Amino acid sequence: MDPYLNDWLSLVIRFLHVVTAIAWIGASFYFVWLDNTLQTPPDWKKKKGISGDLWAVHGGGFYEVAKYKLAPESMPETLHWFKWEAYSTWITGFLMLILIYYIGADAYLIDPNKADISQTTAILIGVGAIFGSYFVYDFACKTPLVEKGLLFGIVMLVLLTFLAWLLGLVFSDRGTYIHIGAIIGTCMAANVMTVIMPGQRALVTAVEKGEAPDPKYGYNAKLRSVHNNYATLPVLFIMLSNHYPMTFGHEYGWLVLGAIMLIAAWARHFFNLRHRGIVKPSILISAIVAFAALAWILKPTPIEAVEGSTGLTDAQAITLVKDKCGTCHSKAPTDDVFTVAPSGVMYDTSDEIMNWLPRIHARAIISKDMPFMNKTQMTDEQRAQLSEWITKKQAAK
Ligand code: HEC
Numbered sequence: 001m002d003p004y005l006n007d008w009l010s011l012v013i014r015f016l017h018v019v020t021a022i023a024w025i026g027a028s029f030y031f032v033w034l035d036n037t038l039q040t041p042p043d044w045k046k047k048k049g050i051s052g053d054l055w056a057v058h059g060g061g062f063y064e065v066a067k068y069k070l071a072p073e074s075m076p077e078t079l080h081w082f083k084w085e086a087y088s089t090w091i092t093g094f095l096m097l098i099l100i101y102y103i104g105a106d107a108y109l110i111d112p113n114k115a116d117i118s119q120t121t122a123i124l125i126g127v128g129a130i131f132g133s134y135f136v137y138d139f140a141c142k143t144p145l146v147e148k149g150l151l152f153g154i155v156m157l158v159l160l161t162f163l164a165w166l167l168g169l170v171f172s173d174r175g176t177y178i179h180i181g182a183i184i185g186t187c188m189a190a191n192v193m194t195v196i197m198p199g200q201r202a203l204v205t206a207v208e209k210g211e212a213p214d215p216k217y218g219y220n221a222k223l224r225s226v227h228n229n230y231a232t233l234p235v236l237f238i239m240l241s242n243h244y245p246m247t248f249g250h251e252y253g254w255l256v257l258g259a260i261m262l263i264a265a266w267a268r269h270f271f272n273l274r275h276r277g278i279v280k281p282s283i284l285i286s287a288i289v290a291f292a293a294l295a296w297i298l299k300p301t302p303i304e305a306v307e308g309s310t311g312l313t314d315a316q317a318i319t320l321v322k323d324k325c326g327t328c329h330s331k332a333p334t335d336d337v338f339t340v341a342p343s344g345v346m347y348d349t350s351d352e353i354m355n356w357l358p359r360i361h362a363r364a365i366i367s368k369d370m371p372f373m374n375k376t377q378m379t380d381e382q383r384a385q386l387s388e389w390i391t392k393k394q395a396a397k
Pocket residue numbers: 321324325326327328329335338342343345356359360361362363364370371372375376378
């Protein structure tokens with residue numbers, strides 16, 4: 001695809017994905033908060049079948065919200081449903097996955113250093129993992145395990161972490177992370193489509209017919225909503241961490257992913273309890289401490305100085321960067337996949353290289369995820385020499 005068109009498509013779909021996700025998660029947070037904040041209503045409301053109410057002020061007006069224990073006597077003329085936020089988030093997310101990771105599989109999904117698979121194989125594995133995982137999750141939801149909330153959560157976490165390890169054997173590090181994110185997102189959207197919505201439809205139909213709704217529907221819908229609720233922070237964090245190589249690029253990236261999911265779900269637990277009036281700061285504090293500990297553990301080991309090295313001259317260092325990075329980062333890249341300079345970063349002149357020193361240091365020395373998938377095969381020794389030279393240059397500034 002034309003790289004210019006590709007970039008615009010990517011920008012537009014990403015924008016829509018973020019907007020729809022905000023709408024979905026925003027609505028979801030609001031309803032969880034609402035449910036947990038409702039108070040016992042006055043008697044006259046109770047007589048109407050209202051089990052909880054609350055007052056709020058927002059945007060210059062007062063709002064009175066009432067939740068019925070079962071259902072109103074008759075269906076209101078307009079009933080608002082919340083489903084398109086979820087569907088459109090999933091659709092735009094999947095479009096992005098196709099555009100960046102499937103059409104661009106050679107660039108972002110396949111890492112020949114790990115497994116030299118074809119684009120078709122990679123896509124089949126990816127799509128298979130996404131839908132296969134929902135199948136497993138949905139099955140697990142129909143076993144007695146689901147009654148034991150905490151244990152169920154732990155089993156899902158272990159399965160996902162194992163899957164991250166497995167996918168990491170064939171996919172690029174980034175591709176692995178995005179697939180775990182896509183799997184969680186797919187389960188969440190599928191929960192809305194295949195369980196929560198049908199449950200609500202059954203509820204509405206029962207009320208319209210004047211029958212008592214089957215509690216089974218309400219129970220299952222509630223269960224899947226709780227799962228979705230705990231998945232929100234992990235999925236958001238995975239999507240963002242995909243832009244930070246210190247997470248996915250780590251030697252044990254799959255374990256890091258497991259830790260991120262655990263900490264994020266734990267932090268969500270704090271807010272869930274707080275809405276119900278149970279304030280346990282220890283949960284949030286321990287999540288923050290665990291997070292800081294994770295950052296500390298992931299701190300890269302500094303590259304050892306080369307023994308007996310006389311150091312690179314400026315000309316040698318610049319040639320090294322041009323050789324190892326310029327195949328992609330140039331006005332006219334020679335790379336077979338990246339035909340325009342990625343992120344607009346170009347190293348054609350020594351001035352450009354000098355301007356980019358801090359980021360060259362960050363990506364080639366600290367996170368070591370550039371050259372991209374080490375396509376131009378930069379050795380550790382070359383990184384050490386470059387590191388020494390950059391340190392010298394920055395000290396001289
Ligand atoms: C095979 C192509 C390729 C090569 C070779 C390559 N890069 Fe990149 N680079 C990319 C891609 C793709 C991106 C955009 C995605 C990203 O940021 O991870 C990028 C983004 C960057 C960025 C911008 C993002 C940021 O972190 O500020 C920097 C800086 C960078 N590369 C540095 C380097 C350095 C230094 C080298 C050589 C040691 C190098 N790259 C070699 C493909 C390449």
